Amino acid sequence: MKKMEQKQEIKFLEDKRVYLRPVESKDLDIFYVKSLWDKEGRRLTGTQTVFSRLGVQNWFENISTDSSRIDLIICLQENNQPIGDIAMLDIDHQNRNSVVRISIFEQEFLGNGYGTEAMSNLLEFGFEILNLHRIGLDVYSFNKRGMKSYEKLGFKQEGIIRDELFYNGEYHDSVIMGLLKDEFIKYK
Numbered sequence: 001m002k003k004m005e006q007k008q009e010i011k012f013l014e015d016k017r018v019y020l021r022p023v024e025s026k027d028l029d030i031f032y033v034k035s036l037w038d039k040e041g042r043r044l045t046g047t048q049t050v051f052s053r054l055g056v057q058n059w060f061e062n063i064s065t066d067s068s069r070i071d072l073i074i075c076l077q078e079n080n081q082p083i084g085d086i087a088m089l090d091i092d093h094q095n096r097n098s099v100v101r102i103s104i105f106e107q108e109f110l111g112n113g114y115g116t117e118a119m120s121n122l123l124e125f126g127f128e129i130l131n132l133h134r135i136g137l138d139v140y141s142f143n144k145r146g147m148k149s150y151e152k153l154g155f156k157q158e159g160i161i162r163d164e165l166f167y168n169g170e171y172h173d174s175v176i177m178g179l180l181k182d183e184f185i186k187y188k
Helices: 025-035 037-045 053-063 114-129 145-151
Strands: 018-022 072-077 082-092 099-102 134-140 156-167 172-178
Touching: 018 082, 018 114, 072 114, 082 114, 099 114, 099 172, 114 134, 114 145, 134 145, 134 156
Parallel strands: 099 134
Antiparallel strands: 018 072, 072 082, 082 099, 134 172, 156 172
C-alpha cells in the first residue's frame, strides 16, 4: 500500500509561531468568508465595500501579476491554520519605500502577538532582501492594539489625517506611521 503524500506548505517567511506563504486560489473562500465579512476586521480596516465571490476572484487574478506588491497568508506553525493576511504594497525600488497592511481573521487570534511576529518577518524581508529604506502604514485612531504592535517594531507616528473615515455614524482619524531601516526592532 502506497503512503499518501502530504502536500508540503510553502513557508516563504517563518518564525517560531507563524509562517507566511503566498496567497493561492484555495484561499479565496477564506478571504470571502472570514476576512471580508468579519465584523471586527471590517471595523479595524474601515472596510465598507460589499464584496462578491466573483469580485474576490478578480482581485486575486489582478494581484497575482502585480510586481509592486507581495500578498501573503499568515499561518500557525503548529497546524498550518490560516489566521490572517499581510501585504507589502506600492513597492517602489527607486525611492526604496513601501506600505504594509495586516488583518487577523478571527478574534481568538488577536492580542496574542501573532500579528506582531508576522509583521516583523515581512519588515525584515523588506529591509534586508528588498533593500527598502522606509516602510509606512496607516491605522485608524481607535485601533490602539494595532498602534501598540507597530510601535513595538519601531514605527513612529508621522501625522494624522483628521476625520478620514466615516464608520458607523462617526468620523475617525487615520494615523500615519513610518519606519526607517535603522529604526526597525526585530520581534523575536
